[in-house]
Amino acid sequence: MIEKIKINNRASYDQVGIVLDQLKQVNFIYGTNGTGKTTLSNSIKNSEEFPDCKITWNRDIAIKKLVYNKEFVEENFHQKNNIKGIFTLGKESLDIQEKITSKASEITKLNDEMLKLKDNFIQKSIERNENEAEYEEKCWILKIKYDSDLEEAFKGYRAGKNKFKDKCKLESINADTSMIFEELKSLSSKIFRGTKQRIHTINYIEFKGTSTVINNPILNNRIIGQEDIDIANLITKLNISDWVKQGHIHMQMTEGICPFCQQNLNEVFKVKLDQYFNDSYNEQLKELEGFNYKYVTMVDEILNQIENVLKLENEFIHNENIITQKIIIFTKHESNKILIMKKMKEPSCSVTLEAIGEELQKISECINQANKNISNHNAIIDNFNFEKDKLITSIWTFIAAENKEDHKIYVEKDYRFEKAISGITSTINVKNAKILELILEVEELESQITSVTPSINGMNKLLQSFSFTNFKFLETSERGSYSIVRQDGEDAKQTLSEGEKTFVTFLYFIHLLNGSNDKSRITENKIVVIDDPISSLDSNILFIVSNLIRKIIEDIRTQKGTIQQVFILTHNIYFHKEVTFNKGKGSNKLKDETFWILRKNNNISEIQGFDCNPIKTSYELLWQEIQFAQERSSNTVQNLIRRIIENYFKIFGNYSEDDIINKFQDEEQIICRALLSWINDGSHFTNDDLYIECNNDTVIKYLSIFERIFEVTGHHAHFKMMMGIEDVA
Template sequence: MYLQPPFDNESSTCPFCQENTISHGIVQQIENYFDETYSCSIDQINHFLSRYSLALEQIASLDSYKSIPFSIESLPKLTEFHGKLTKNLEANARSIEAKKNSPSTSISLIDTRNDFASFNEFLKGINEKISKHNEKLDNVGAELDKLKQKFWGLMRWEYDQTISALEAQVIRSNQRIVKSNEREKIASDIITSKKSKIALLQKSTVNIDDAINNINEGLVQIGISDFSIAKHNDSLYKIVRLANSTAEFSSLSEGEKMIISFLYFCELCKGKRSAEEVTGKKVAVIDDPISSLSHIFVFNIGRLIKSEFFDSEDFEQVFVFTHSLYFFYELADSNHIKRKESQKLFRLLKNNMGSQILKMSYEEVQNDYHSYWSVVADAAQPPALIANCMRNIVEYFFNFVQKQDLNNVTRRPELQGSRHQAFCRYINRESHSLGQNIFDYKEFDYGSFREGLKLIFEVTGYIEHHEKMIAVLGK
């Protein structure tokens, strides 16, 4: 029986005589009567109980194991091991609790070592599956290659007969191609020999024949065959259009004039202006040679500049100016190492403050849409250019990207205030690609136009796009 100590100086009831005779002194005498063995035994029981309680707490619930995909297929076995282990641990905990309440009672605990070993071995198998899966994720490229090899191996086996027949046909076709190439080479050598003889004969006549030949060959390489040039006298050329030997230079289109002028420029750079001129290193400046040209000639002009100027040792420096992004990418060396060694990139900027030449990296080159945002963000740009770029931004985004009518966009009630009327009037103008239809400069206010542009994106639900473009390209 457990003896309850009294509170403070009071006496408590004796469990035997039911009188208030139990004082602190009597309790102390009774406790002194017993030795420390009893207390040690109680402490040991409490220690065992704490260990079992901790073990029970550390074992995850069955639901937590069920949430792991790799344990689903082994769920019955997992439930069995988990249930047996927790059941035995709980039974031992109850036995220890009973021993604590009745120290004199003898108890026997269930040996759970095998239960733990079996459960841990089972979990080890699941963990191995997880580890293998993680290894595959860490080497996803190699695993995909294995799948591809298996797939194409299967395909190869299924279509072996078709593939074998195709391979045999390819071999026969390649043999015929080799023979055709041999015949073509023989014919080409004959043509080259004849051309060499013609060129030698022409060199013996006048000095400008080489230039005429080179210009005409350049026209053919570019893809122009309906006109050529011929010698007019010892120092002049003339245009020959098909059978018409009296065609004039004015009969050519702007693009044709640009091409033949550029070819003449190439020949002029290779030669001398006079017989007395001393040969030396040259500097060539080429200003937008593809203006007025169809896009189909951009590649040819780019190849010609590379072969005649970039790859030539006769030129110390070559400056090329262009507005065309396509032409820029055609001339810029795609190999960043070679580009760094032989090319330098610059951006020429013009605004109300003057002109600037700034160094530029290859990665800074933007498309037209990004360039519009850069202009809009620069308050020093001419008002007509800023307003026109705003018009291009709004039309591109809403007409082409979001498929919205531009007129409906600017009719939103939020844009009808007097502050944004000038902005809306310009955005709604029919012609937007030319600056000459810009309103009176007194009507342009940079702040209100910037607010109007932002408001359009805000009321249409695309304010994040506006903020992103300003953050990346603007100010």
């Protein structure tokens, strides 16, 4: 069934166009001439030829469309060749028909099952796609998380989520949880962003022996004069060895004058001072001076070597650590030099220098680690491509490990969905094969009893019942074709009036709905579109056509036959009222109906949907009043009857009063004439001198004659329809 129709960019439909949605089994479209009804019916018929005109089918299953409009008339009755015959199932073999009906029912059942299976297939496919999208998003989150550090390994997979996801799937079997991100990050920095040249190792700093030098015993020894000299006791007691030494040095330049008391020196005292500061004392002073030179030279050289290392600005060495240790060594070195100078000025004092071995050891360790890293780097450079590929493999192994749980959940869900979809597909294929098998069986059975004869007989019977007796359908010598002939056998197709041609065409179309031009497609389901079928028809035929269409609607509602949905388009208000009438519903809309009005505004077609039948006339209201006639005044009843007869018979049906009266026989003519006089008198005149007694019995009597008028003119069905009277079976 069609659920939605969209038409634009065609004829009077602009770019915006129109949309008919939430369509039902029965759809009524009213529009005056020139509003675009024929374009609409042709668009339904040939929607595939117009890309801007789209039809949306229920569950995307399209079925055969049969459209009655001007084109149908031209294609079938304004041609030189014979009319295509309508194949229908004959009645010769009830057994074969029962088999066909049974198999058709089985096909319908299988099709319904197929629809459910396809719905399930679509749902499972949606769920599988959602699972795929969810997994893709989780993979992409990993890419974002590690992209800045490992981007080189992601090259070729960074531009799209789908490619990255597929790579994650491929690598999932290599998950290794032992990989450490920091190691991969470091290697990535070296391989992907580091220098691609070999690097020389850093010279080691020689600092062996520094501890021995710094801990030289002379720094702790008290350097004093010879202690067995008599003046030694007092010097030692007063601890003035260094003071006396200074005086002894100055004494050499005073020419015998004491540098302290300015008196002449005693030669004996001078000798004793020389003996006190003997050769041993002087040798120790020389040793202290030698130590000072050795220490300063050694540490200055070490500091110089450290500075040379820092000047290399090697990316593999931590300069910050070395600088820190260098500052500490330099600070200690300056302090030690002060202590040594103090010892040299005061040889008798004892000093302890600050050790720098720990700092030198740390610097050495930094250099060792740097050289190790340089060696590793050089090894990588020597085997760069291998190491690069190895790193990329390790990175994807790490990503697979990070993605392990998400991948496991994804695979489990995808397996379930794939299994379900595979099962559904297999079942669909089996049922499809069964449907094709049944269709072939039906076609074989139909070929045994299909014929155009039942269609010919049916259409001729209808023509006779409607008094079209001067022509009929006849099967030609070309099997499967018709011609329209006069009673004497002469071809009548070219001499039919427009009204006759229209009616014959519509009868042909009605029979086509129950058959097919192709005998292999008789039982095929159909969508029917009927566009203004009452053009050029007189009032009698209009009501006949209306009843034929109402029969189609009834068959759809009771699920008889192969018609699944109908669209009825018209410009005629009376025809619209006839085909839309439903007893007891008034203008309300049934659940299986839609109502639309097609208009043209500034030469642009527009459409509007309604929740009830939008086409109403005063004629319908007259009948509603008649249904309660016995409760009305006599004058009111007279006026109602007059207006109905004028509308239905005189104006629309072109009946005169005499035509109506002549339909009656004998006494009934007199009663009918009396009725017409009564309604005219009661509705047109006001005469004080005339008194007409009009009691309830009179009203009932004339209402009975009113009904008889419809019976004798062949429109009793219309009377019962408007009065809401059901036929008793």
